[in-house]
Amino acid sequence: MTDAASPRSLATFAGHVVLVGAGQMGGALLRGWLGHGLPPARITVVDPRPPANVQAIIDEHGIALDPAEPAVADVLILAVKPQIADDVMPLVRHLVGPRTVVVSVMAGKTIARLEEVFGAGTAIVRTIPNTPAAVGRGITGAAASDQVTAAQRAAVETLLSAVGRVEWLMREDWIDIVTAVSGSGPAYVFLLAEVMAKAGAAAGLPPELAARLARATVEGAGELMHRSPDVEPATLRQNVTSPNGTTHAALQVLMGAEGIDAAFVAAIAAAAKRSRELAG
Numbered sequence: 151m152t153d154a155a156s157p158r159s160l161a162t163f164a165g166h167v168v169l170v171g172a173g174q175m176g177g178a179l180l181r182g183w184l185g186h187g188l189p190p191a192r193i194t195v196v197d198p199r200p201p202a203n204v205q206a207i208i209d210e211h212g213i214a215l216d217p218a219e220p221a222v223a224d225v226l227i228l229a230v231k232p233q234i235a236d237d238v239m240p241l242v243r244h245l246v247g248p249r250t251v252v253v254s255v256m257a258g259k260t261i262a263r264l265e266e267v268f269g270a271g272t273a274i275v276r277t278i279p280n281t282p283a284a285v286g287r288g289i290t291g292a293a294a295s296d297q298v299t300a301a302q303r304a305a306v307e308t309l310l311s312a313v314g315r316v317e318w319l320m321r322e323d324w325i326d327i328v329t330a331v332s333g334s335g336p337a338y339v340f341l342l343a344e345v346m347a348k349a350g351a352a353a354g355l356p357p358e359l360a361a362r363l364a365r366a367t368v369e370g371a372g373e374l375m376h377r378s379p380d381v382e383p384a385t386l387r388q389n390v391t392s393p394n395g396t397t398h399a400a401l402q403v404l405m406g407a408e409g410i411d412a413a414f415v416a417a418i419a420a421a422a423k424r425s426r427e428l429a430g
């Protein structure tokens with residue numbers, strides 16, 4: 151595993167990186183690479199309509215867009231929506247050669263599907279990052295095909311580490327569950343801030359005050375956990391929970407038979423199932 155706390159410089163990264171799709175996730179990667187010193191001349195972006203904030207970065211650094219003179223990529227990153235992947239992948243097929251490692255951040259798309267498009271001998275890394283990558287605090291699960299060399303694996307890990315941690319997975323089929331836990335996971339935490347705010351307002355607080363309290367609580371709890379790497383989340387929870395106090399009363403509700411455990415088991419199963427469906 152690598153950690154954003156000890157990121158490697160990309161200033162001496164050898165090879166050309168082609169980013170296909172520079173939206174939320176592709177844009178976060180692009181910012182991370184530039185922030186860690188990857189020379190802009192080593193990057194090509196293929197995206198007909200990047201968001202304005204990403205276009206500004208592309209313009210500022212003079213990054214090549216969609217090469218008129220197709221050059222084979224050393225690392226080709228696919229970061230378009232899975233629903234358009236089957237249309238987009240053939241359009242960048244010419245950028246993939248014998249030395250290329252293709253890296254997908256797309257939910258659902260399997261290594262087997264990518265091999266159908268790019269050839270069975272192609273080195274492929276299937277990953278699932280998450281949006282805290284935008285602040286260098288993402289976590290990415292990654293599974294490599296047998297064709298990926300040690301050098302390609304190291305190169306991919308270096309690029310992914312620019313936006314956070316990397317967990318290499320022994321089994322590709324774990325990716326669907328990783329997607330459900332950490333890929334989609336930030337949404338569950340943001341939802342928590344939303345529902346805590348709504349509940350506070352419903353109980354009588356001014357809605358803006360409830361929203362500020364909920365937001366600061368989620369931010370602070372996340373930071374406390376970040377700064378307590380040796381303390382289990384359960385211990386951090388217990389530290390808040392006085393015997394028969396207010397937290398205990400709330401947790402009785404949240405952790406009851408139909409509570410948060412059961413809801414999360416069902417939610418993770420639903421997300422993993424959807425990830426498997428997106429393979430098609």
Ligand SMILES: NC(=O)C1=CN([C@@H]2O[C@H](COP(=O)(O)OP(=O)(O)OC[C@H]3O[C@@H](n4cnc5c(N)ncnc54)[C@H](O)[C@@H]3O)[C@@H](O)[C@H]2O)C=CC1
Pocket residue numbers: 170171172173174175176196197198199200201229230231232234238255256257278279280281333334
């Ligand atoms: N947003 C998230 O939390 C996560 C997203 N992902 C995956 O990342 C991928 C991208 O998702 P987002 O960045 O959220 O989507 P997005 O919609 O923000 O970005 C997709 C980008 O693809 C571009 N695009 C459209 N057609 C194209 C084409 N023909 N050639 C090149 N680029 C094209 C769009 O202009 C857009 O900039 C998806 O496959 C998703 O499953 C993975 C983990 C987390």
Ligand SMILES: O=C(O)[C@@H]1CCC=N1
Pocket residue numbers: 257329333334
């Ligand atoms: O919702 C999705 O399909 C993507 C994959 C993980 C997070 N967002």
